[in-house]
Amino acid sequence: MSERVTVMLSEEEVDKRIQEIGEQISRDYEGKQVHLVCVLKGGSFFMCELAKRISVPVSLDFMSVSSYGSETKSSGVVRIVKDLDEPLKGKDVVVVEDIVDSGRTLSYLLEMLRDRGPKSLRLCTLLDKPDRRVVDVHVDYTGFQIPDEFVVGYGLDYNQKYRNLPYIGVVKLNEE
Ligand code: IMP
């Protein structure tokens, strides 16, 4: 089985929206420092682009989690593969994710991070698939709400491929 990728959101559309979110965050955190927490690997492309467009002081940290489950469906049981380097206590934290799908990974992760005592904790996601939600997650900043299709690019992968695409594409499988 091979696959092809069609464009859902162009590079220009994505860049424009990230600029808007950067401006919004800069307004919301005026006079403060924002601590961006990137969820690897998917959130990395979005976080770098977003960070460049935030005008208040920014610090960054990274974590990697793996949710047990199949390639296209998460179970909600999250294992920390790489933890943050810095404590969150007293910080204004924004978690930066590629996509909220069922919400299982994020609801687990946010609860865990909240226990570390940040001053505030918000969630920023490039993409949201509201139709797929199983667990309620409050998203503070959303790039785009998209229909229930498997997407790649801008950090999102299909079998570890396509993360480097500068746009959001949809994977179509070619039956052979
Ligand atoms: P959730 O726990 O179901 O919300 O799953 C979130 C994770 O599943 C994301 O961080 C992605 O890694 C992955 N995921 C969900 N939908 C897609 C998709 O359309 N393309 C690529 N990865 C996805």
Ligand code: MG
């Ligand atoms: Mg992710």
